[in-house]
Amino acid sequence: MSTSENAPAPEVDAKVISLDEVNKHNSEEDCWIVIHGKVYDITKFLDEHPGGSDVVLNASGKDATSEYDDVGHSNTANKMMKEYFIGEYEGGDSAPEGSAQANASPGAFQTLMQFLLPLAIILLALYVRNMTQQK
Numbered sequence: 001m002s003t004s005e006n007a008p009a010p011e012v013d014a015k016v017i018s019l020d021e022v023n024k025h026n027s028e029e030d031c032w033i034v035i036h037g038k039v040y041d042i043t044k045f046l047d048e049h050p051g052g053s054d055v056v057l058n059a060s061g062k063d064a065t066s067e068y069d070d071v072g073h074s075n076t077a078n079k080m081m082k083e084y085f086i087g088e089y090e091g092g093d094s095a096p097e098g099s100a101q102a103n104a105s106p107g108a109f110q111t112l113m114q115f116l117l118p119l120a121i122i123l124l125a126l127y128v129r130n131m132t133q134q135k
């Protein structure tokens with residue numbers, strides 16, 4: 001038993017990093033970024049980023065979750081970023097998956113209307129027929 005003793009601790013012991021701390025690292029030489037409640041040191045990744053270094057630099061030193069999600073990054077990108085993880089963000093995830101936005105689907109209302117509207121028309125027709133037959 002030997003090699004793993006000095007290995008870095010897994011995410012369980014991850015350091016909690018504040019926004020103030022993240023703010024200090026917003027340059028090309030020292031670039032941190034917050035995405036989904038996690039802090040990444042992407043200094044070494046800047047030149048490799050397929051979307052260019054400028055776009056990530058502009059979003060550095062802050063919570064860039066919405067910018068990251070807006071691009072619709074692939075699973076490859078999601079896996080890639082794990083390599084640069086340095087700690088948990090104090091402010092948590094600003095856009096957790098399955099959050100309000102995702103759940104409040106406009107489709108639910110539409111489906112309900114598709115069912116209720118014909119039902120209302122049928123009931124109205126029955127009511128009218130009933131009324132005319134009584135006379």
Ligand code: HEM
Nearest residue numbers: 042050051055056059064067068071073074076077080081
């Ligand atoms: C550690 C964080 C990031 C990683 C690992 C990463 C990785 C990648 C990868 C692998 C791609 C190629 C397309 C794909 O596979 O999705 C990509 C494209 C791109 N990324 Fe990122 N990215 C990161 C952060 C960001 C941020 C914060 C922004 C915006 C502020 C951003 C903006 C873009 C843009 C604009 C493209 C180009 C999309 C296109 O050409 O269609 N990325 N990124």
